[in-house]
Amino acid sequence: MTGHSHLRAVGVRIDYDAVPRRVRHWVEQVLGAPVAEAVTQRGGMSPGCAARLRLADGRRAFVKAVGRELNADTVRLHRLEAAVLAALPVVSWRPRLLAGYDDGAWVALVLEDVEGHHPDWRDDGQVRAVLAQVEAQALELSPSPVGASVVPTLLEKLATWSAVLEGDLSGPKGALPSWFRSNRDLVERHLEALSVALHGTTLCQWDLRNDNILIRPDGSVVLIDWGISRLGPVWADIVVLAMEWAETPRFDEILSASPLLAGAGDAATGILLGIGGFLTVAGTWDAPPGLPTLPAFRAREGRRMLEGARRRLAA
Known part of the structure; x- marks a missing residue:
C-alpha cells in the first residue's frame, strides 16, 4: 500500500519552562510530585506547549497548555478537548485525561503519556x-x-x-x-x-x-x-x-x-x-x-x- 503521510502545518511550540508558573505549580499539585524533566514535542498543528513529563518519582504524564496571548482559538480547542475527554469513558484507545486547568486566560490538560509511534501507512x-x-x-x-x-x-x-x-x-x-x-x-x-x-x-x-x-x-x-x-x-x-x-x-x-x-x-x-x-x-x-x-x-x-x-x- 502506498504511504501518504502528508506534511502538516506546525505550530510554534513553547517549552514547558515558558508556561506560566501558576500553571506549572498546578501540574505538580495534581500529579503529586515535582517535574524532573519536560521534553517538548515539536509536531502538531497548535501553538503552545506540548511536553512529555518525567516526574521526580519516575512516573510520566503528558501536558498541553496554551494561553490567549499565543492563540485564542487554540484556547477554545483545548477547552473543548478537556470537556469531551472528561465526559468520555476511560478506554485503552484514548489517552486518559488526568486533570484540566482553566483560569480564563490559560487552559492546560494533563493526560496519560502514551508510549508509541505514528502509524506507517506503508504497513x-x-x-x-x-x-x-x-x-x-x-x-x-x-x-x-x-x-x-x-x-x-x-x-x-x-x-x-x-x-x-x-x-x-x-x-x-x-x-x-x-x-x-x-x-x-x-x-x-x-x-x-x-x-x-x-x-x-x-x-x-x-x-x-x-x-x-x-x-x-x-x-x-x-x-x-x-x-x-x-x-x-x-x-x-x-x-x-x-x-x-x-x-x-x-x-x-x-x-x-x-x-x-x-x-x-x-x-x-x-x-x-x-x-x-x-x-x-x-x-x-x-x-x-x-x-x-x-x-x-x-x-x-x-x-x-x-x-x-x-x-x-x-x-
Whole structure:
C-alpha cells in the first residue's frame, strides 16, 4: 500500500519552562510530585506547549497548555478537548485525561503519556488496525455521551464551508479552480445533500490523521486530539481518515470496505468538495498567531481534496 503521510502545518511550540508558573505549580499539585524533566514535542498543528513529563518519582504524564496571548482559538480547542475527554469513558484507545486547568486566560490538560509511534501507512497491518479501531470507536460513541450544548455539529462546519465558498465564487478573482467554478450547480447540489447526510448523533473526532494516531508497542491503536470533535453521522471519521489518501483510488477502496458507509450515498464527494474548497480559499488568508505554516498547509491539502473530488466526479 502506498504511504501518504502528508506534511502538516506546525505550530510554534513553547517549552514547558515558558508556561506560566501558576500553571506549572498546578501540574505538580495534581500529579503529586515535582517535574524532573519536560521534553517538548515539536509536531502538531497548535501553538503552545506540548511536553512529555518525567516526574521526580519516575512516573510520566503528558501536558498541553496554551494561553490567549499565543492563540485564542487554540484556547477554545483545548477547552473543548478537556470537556469531551472528561465526559468520555476511560478506554485503552484514548489517552486518559488526568486533570484540566482553566483560569480564563490559560487552559492546560494533563493526560496519560502514551508510549508509541505514528502509524506507517506503508504497513497494511497498521492501516487495517487503525481502520478497525476508528470503526469500533464510532460505534462506541453512537449516540454521543457528550451533548450538543458542549460539542458543535458537523452541520455548523457545512455552513462555514458554504459561506466561504460562496464568497470566493462571487468574486472575480477567487482562489477556487476554474473547473470548480464552471460546475457551480453540481457543487451546490453535493453540498445541499450534505445538509441531510451530516445529521447524526455520533461523537466524531473529526481530526483523524497520521500525527493524531499512535501505535503502542503491542500493536494497539490510540486515537488522540479531540479539540475539533463534532456531532455527526457514524461514518464521518472513516471519511476523515480516508482523506489521507483523498487524491488516490485508495480513498474509494477504504470507503467501499467499511460497513458504516453503507447508507452514506455519495456524501464523501460532497465532503471533499466542501473541505477542499474551504482549505483552498483559507490558504490565501494571513497566518494566525503561532501558525506561520498554516496557509501553505491549507493550500496544499485543499488541492489534494479537490483532486480527489474531481476524480470521483469524473468516474
